[in-house]
Structure formats: structure tokens, C-alpha cells
Amino acid sequence: MVSGRAGRRGKQGKVVIQTYDPAHRVIKQVIENNYAELYFTEMEERKAFHYPPFYRIINLDIKNKNPEILHNQPRTGQPVTWPFWRRTGGWTAGAVGKPDT
Known part of the structure; x- marks a missing residue:
């Protein structure tokens, strides 16, 4: 629903x-x-489910033109499984999470 410009x-x-x-x-x-x-x-719902403004949410996006680079951790070379991928001129791997509360 977008209503910000209605009735100007x-x-x-x-x-x-x-x-x-x-x-x-x-x-x-x-x-x-x-x-x-x-x-x-x-x-009340945001507080009960640990959402902002009461808690923090982290959005991590890592981008590279080569998807193989995104599949490996930088220091260990171990495979990484990302919750989502999308094509954005290159590739973007990302995750959304909540820090420990």
C-alpha cells in the first residue's frame, strides 16, 4: 500500500x-x-517479536561479478551457504538476521 502522495x-x-x-x-x-x-x-508486536525499534536487524549483502568467489569464505576457503542469491549486474549473496538478544 502506497498512499503518501494521494490527495495533494x-x-x-x-x-x-x-x-x-x-x-x-x-x-x-x-x-x-x-x-x-x-x-x-x-x-507491542514489534517488541514481542524482537523487531526494531526495540531490537536490531542485520542485513548483509556481499557482491561480486564472479559467483564462485561468493561461495567461499575469505580466510578458510570453506563453502558458504547463503539464504538468498540474486543477479544484480554481478551476483549478490545475502542474509538477514537478528543479533543475539
Whole structure:
């Protein structure tokens, strides 16, 4: 959902929300303009599941034109298994994780 530019300069804006679950709590809170409740419930969930702003998340991307270089650890030469790969002009291997809490 992107609504940041809807309704600029005094004109009526239109936002289209596409969802698999129209009865979801977040969708209802947005439609009802209940942003205070949305904020507090989201903050509670983020704290319970160890997400920012209460905890840190690390995103590691390593890029090289040669994918074989990304398959080996720099010092040991041992194979590395990355959670995801993508082609980006070269290759990008990456991982997302949470530091120990």
C-alpha cells in the first residue's frame, strides 16, 4: 500500500488497498483512521517479536561479478551457504538476521 502522495494540493486523493485478508486488524485500523491504536498494537508486536525499534536487524549483502568467489569464505576457503542469491549486474549473496538478544 502506497498512499503518501494521494490527495495533494487540495485535490481529493484515492488509495487502493489490495489484500488477501480484508478483515485483518491492520486493514481495519487504516480504513477507520485509527492510527493511535495501530501504532500501539504494532509497537507491542514489534517488541514481542524482537523487531526494531526495540531490537536490531542485520542485513548483509556481499557482491561480486564472479559467483564462485561468493561461495567461499575469505580466510578458510570453506563453502558458504547463503539464504538468498540474486543477479544484480554481478551476483549478490545475502542474509538477514537478528543479533543475539
